Amino acid sequence: MGRRSPSTPVVPFNNRIDNQIALAGDLGALILRSDGDLRRVRETISAALRAFGVPGTDVDVSPLGIRIATGGRTMYTRRIGAVSRNLQRLSAANALSRAIAQGMSDRDVREALIRIEAMTDRYPQWLVTLAGAAAAAGIAVLVSGAVAFFLPVLLVAYVVEVALLVLGRLGLPRWAEGMCAGAVAASVALVLRRCGLALDPGMVVTGGLVPLVPGILSATVPADLLSGAPASAAVRAAETVGTAAALASGVALVLSAHRFLGGPL
């Protein structure tokens, strides 16, 4: 890896500072899109700018985007679209942040950012699907206190995960995907109950939807409020309510139809 040297700038001086601000901002954007926390994103961008030797910057981070200003002039803005929680990218971005602090060259930082952005999923799809279902089954046992829920929830969660893979190819909006997932979970739970395999369809459905419910987001909202970021809390609260409402609507739709058709609940 090349070392930064003040006598051999990668690009002319003014462009070099612009480039370094863009590199720091892009690193922050990468962490934010991988669901890094706001404080950490702000600290990483500031540390990178300090390491680059860019003075007097003001870094503003929200779940919606990043703004870096210097001397009152906005030098960098980046809007953040969909967030995809990816701990592999978060880990790689953290390693890159350490390398920048140790003097990594601008060119190497840019190449590393491109490499991290291009990272493919580490685990095969079948393992991710199975892991999601197993996690759901584990949570169902914790919530219900009964080990008997493990297998029915494993089955429902697995079917929901597979259904989501199929729905993902249709390009549906997120709320529609959530509704469909809720409907699939409720349908499978009712079938299991009819076969005498589900003890309590309500718990089986709840467990089956665990990988999709915004649990971490709901714990992030108070964290944002406590750290003085009410706008961020509002955005995350809206996302939590939207996702949970979509899932619950799908479940309620199937349960209503089942009741309308005379099925026992």
Add this chain to the structure above:
Amino acid sequence: MIAQVLCSVVASAGFAILFQAPPRRVAAGALAGGLGWALYLWLVQAGADPFAGTFAAALLVGLLSEWLARLEKDAARVFTIPGIIPLVPGTTVYQAHLAALTGHVGQAGRLAAETVLYGVAIAVGLAMARWLVQEAGAGRRHCRS
């Protein structure tokens, strides 16, 4: 209790894989999740309030994550996210919405309030862990200088 702790380890490891955690981090995250849930269960069975149990377990997960992050030179969040999974009120969020949609408004309100309280307990536990580790680090640097 052993089955519950094992299930919390499975849940944490499952979410770590779901979130594409590097393989070496999956075991660490699962361990944090298992220890956090074991503490929560122990406290609740000893008569502690579930919210206090959640706070204490979140504090433990936070401290473990900060320690693992320093040990492995990685971001604490890589360990915190899988570790906190057994404690997060995800099912309560969904149940509150379902109750509201099916006309059980009182139950929906109670579940929503529970979600907020559990969320606050987790957030305060994790924030306190981060603060304690930062203060301990600052104290050590101060002693050296």
